[in-house]
Amino acid sequence: MRRLLLWALLLPVLAALALAAPVIWVETACRSPVTAETYQPILPPEHRRAEARTLLTYPEWHIVHAYDDYAEVIRTGDPHDFGYFRAISGFWSSLCALSQASGAHGGFPAETRQMVHVIGVSFTAEMVAKAAYEETLGRVATWVRGRELAPLDHLSARQAAEYAAFLQQVPWYKWDFRADAAEVKAAAPTGFRDRERQVALGLEYGAKALYAGVIEAAVAQVGPDALRLRMVVTGLSAADLAGFDGVEVMDTRPEGIEIDAPRYRELTHLLAEMAGRGADFVEIAGNDDILLTAITDVPQEGALYRFARQGYGDWRELVKLRVADLAEALRAMEGGPRRLEHIHDY
Numbered sequence: 001m002r003r004l005l006l007w008a009l010l011l012p013v014l015a016a017l018a019l020a021a022p023v024i025w026v027e028t029a030c031r032s033p034v035t036a037e038t039y040q041p042i043l044p045p046e047h048r049r050a051e052a053r054t055l056l057t058y059p060e061w062h063i064v065h066a067y068d069d070y071a072e073v074i075r076t077g078d079p080h081d082f083g084y085f086r087a088i089s090g091f092w093s094s095l096c097a098l099s100q101a102s103g104a105h106g107g108f109p110a111e112t113r114q115m116v117h118v119i120g121v122s123f124t125a126e127m128v129a130k131a132a133y134e135e136t137l138g139r140v141a142t143w144v145r146g147r148e149l150a151p152l153d154h155l156s157a158r159q160a161a162e163y164a165a166f167l168q169q170v171p172w173y174k175w176d177f178r179a180d181a182a183e184v185k186a187a188a189p190t191g192f193r194d195r196e197r198q199v200a201l202g203l204e205y206g207a208k209a210l211y212a213g214v215i216e217a218a219v220a221q222v223g224p225d226a227l228r229l230r231m232v233v234t235g236l237s238a239a240d241l242a243g244f245d246g247v248e249v250m251d252t253r254p255e256g257i258e259i260d261a262p263r264y265r266e267l268t269h270l271l272a273e274m275a276g277r278g279a280d281f282v283e284i285a286g287n288d289d290i291l292l293t294a295i296t297d298v299p300q301e302g303a304l305y306r307f308a309r310q311g312y313g314d315w316r317e318l319v320k321l322r323v324a325d326l327a328e329a330l331r332a333m334e335g336g337p338r339r340l341e342h343i344h345d346y
Contacts, residue, residue, distance in 0.1 A: 019124055022092040023117045030096035032103030041286035042255050047230040048286025049346035050112075052105040055098040055291055057344040058318060059116045062091050063123050064167040065309070065316065071160035072311030074153070080139045083310055084131035088124050090307050094318065095120065097305040101320065105289060133200065145193035152187055152197035159183070169265040173212035173219070181205035229263050229345060232256040232282040233274065235327075240277070244270060256282045268343045275330040281323050285346045288323050294338035316341065 041048050066087040073082045095116065102108045108116075159180050166175055181202050189195045233241060234256040238249045241259055246266060251258040261270055271281070284290060291304075296315050299306055303317035317338070321329055326343075333340050 019121050022088075022124065023121065026092060026096050026099055026117075030099040032100045034103045034107035037106050039288045042232050042253065042283050043230050043258070043286040045286075049229065050106065050109050051287040051289055051346065052102045052108050053112060053346040054287065054289065054344050055102050055105065055320075056108055056112050056116055057346070058098060058291060058293070059091060059095050060119060061293070061342060061344065062094055063119065063172075064164070066090070066123075066127075067160065067167060068164040069310040069312070071157065071164045074157045074160060075311075078138075078142050078149075078153070079130070079134040080142070082134075084127040084134075086310065088127050091120055091123060094305050094307070097318070101304060130204075138196070138200065141193050141196040145191065150193040150197070151190055152184065152194040152201075155184065155187060156197060156201055171219075173215040175212070177205040177209035177212060181209070227263055228260055229267075229285045230258060230260055231284040232258050233279050234282055235278045235280040236274070241274075241279075244274065246270065263345050265342070267345055268340070271326065271343055272330050272340055275327040276334070280327045284323050284326075287346060289320060290323050290326060291318060291320050291344040292326075292329075293318055293341040293344070294333065295341050296338045298337060300337055 037051065039051075069087070070079075070082050073079075099108065163175055163180075184198055184201045184205070187194065187198070189198060230250065232253060232255055236257075238252065238257055241247055241257055242249045244261075246262045247270070248260040249257060250260050261267060275281075294300075294317050295309070295312075296317060299315055300317060302319060304320050306315050306317040308314070309316050319329075319338075330340060
C-alpha cells in the first residue's frame with residue numbers, strides 16, 4: 001500500500017516534469033541576444049504589432065497543420081499510423097528555431113511566449129494521450145476488424161478533415177465537438193471496431209468539448225485578438241485596392257497607399273491575389289519582416305526550419321523574408337518549386 005501510495009503521488013509529478021521539459025529546453029537552450037528594432041514604421045503606433053509575433057504565430061498553426069496531417073493519414077489508414085511524437089517534436093523544434101530567430105526582432109513578447117508554451121503543453125498532452133490509446137487498445141481493435149476500414153473509421157476521417165478545414169480561419173474551441181459525438185453515437189455499428197470507435201471518440205469529443213468551454217470563457221475575459229490590420233501597398237491604384245474583398249482604403253501616403261485588411265487565413269489569399277495583380281508591399285502592421293510557410297517536394301535553400309509532412313510525402317518550410325520582397329516571392333511561387341501555404345501575420 002505504501003508503494004502504491006508513493007507511485008500515486010509520484011506519477012503526477014513525473015508527468016508534470018515531462019510536460020514541462022520542452023518548455024525548459026526552449027527557454028534555456030533556444031535563446032538569442034535581443035537587439036532593439038532599428039526600423040522606423042510608417043504606420044502610427046496604434047496600427048503596429050510586435051514584429052516577433054510573425055514568428056510566434058507559427059506554433060499555433062503547427063497544431064492546425066498537425067490535425068490536417070492526421071486527417072490525411074486516417075483518410076486511407078488508421079490512427080496508429082500517425083506519428084504523434086513526430087508532431088510533438090515538430091512543435092517544440094520549430095519553436096526553438098523561431099525563438100533563436102526572434103532576438104533580431106526585439107524578442108518574443110512575454111505574454112505571447114507564455115501563451116505559446118501553454119498551447120504547446122496542451123498539444124503535447126493530447127498527442128501523448130491519443131498515442132497511448134491508439135497504439136494499444138486502438139491498434140488491437142484494428143486487428144479484430146481486419147484490413148478493411150469500418151464505417152466509423154470513414155466517419156471519423158471525414159470529421160477530422162472538416163475540423164482541420166475549420167481551423168484554417170476559426171479558433172479550435174468554437175468547433176462543435178458535441179455534434180461530432182452525437183453523430184458518432186447515432187451511427188449504426190457493424191462490428192467491434194465501430195463500437196470501439198463510438199466509445200473512444202465519444203470520450204475524446206466529450207473531453208474536448210469541456211476543455212473548449214473553459215478556453216472560450218478564458219478568451220472572453222481577456223477579449224479576442226484584432227481581426228484586421230493595416231498595411232502600405234504600392235503598384236496598384238486606390239480604386240484597384242478597394243475592389244479586393246475585405247479591403248478598405250484608408251489613406252494615400254508618400255510611401256504608398258494605406259489599406260485596412262482582414263487577418264488570418266483570409267490575409268494569405270488576399271496578399272497572393274494582390275501580388276498576382278502587380279501589388280508590392282511596403283509595410284505590414286508597421287513591420288518590415290514577415291514569416292510564411294511553403295510546401296515543396298524537394299527541400300529548398302533559405303528555410304528557417306523544415307520538416308516532412310505526414311500523409312503527403314512532401315516538405316513544409318518556414319521562410320522569413322522582408323516585407324518588401326514578399327510580393328516578388330509570391331509571384332515566383334507560380335510554377336516554382338515552393339507552393340504557398342500560409343503567410344503569418346502579427
